Amino acid sequence: MSQIFNRSANQIARFSLVGGALAVGLVAWVGLLLMRSDFVTGANANVTQPVQFSHAHHVGGLGIDCRYCHTSVDQARFANIPPTKTCMNCHSQIWSTSPTLEPVRASFRTGESIKWTRVHDLPDFVYFNHSIHVNKGVGCETCHGRVDRMPLTWQQNSLRMEWCLECHRNPEKYVRPREFVTTMGYQPEGDQAEIGPRLVHEYNILDARTLTSCNTCHR
16 A cells, blocks of 8 residues: 555544544534524614614613513513503603604504514423513513613523523522512622522422423423
8 A cells, every 4th residue: 555655645644534523623613602692592682673662761761660561471471562552651641742653653543553573582382481480589680681771672691491491490599579570680688599599489489300391391
């Protein structure tokens, strides 16, 4: 074989194998980074809405409770989008001629719902129940971020399974008293390391083995 291949062929072959392995590893690493990127998860992306509703103004500025608009969040699987009548409770008197709010007035006149663009959209194969989380002491800002600082609402977190599992494995780090579920900028009145386990027991939150079972979220 030495008459066919030069001695340097062995070295070239070794470099080729090592280079190929490194290239495959690099591609896999880039792929993992891409899958966790905001581009793929949709986090921190601007979302265009038919009416540029500001949570920063309504929640942060006026102090309106989340449940005034999202009335079913602690009673049903879905957090409802408020009907136009809820908007008009105030805006029939305030900014009643503003061009920005014409789509709201048109919706109220015609009875046709405003076509809002969904911001937090989980895959169809994921089962999620808002009411169970709210009633177990998971705050709105834990998942949705500080909406009281959002002029336009965006997705704060990745919503990837690993992000959900972090809370399901360690609920004591995240739960708060139910009366503070909608509080933005919540700070525990004491040591969370003591408050969390007590609330987990008081609210009868299931153990980590059950919370991380596949059929808890994939039914």
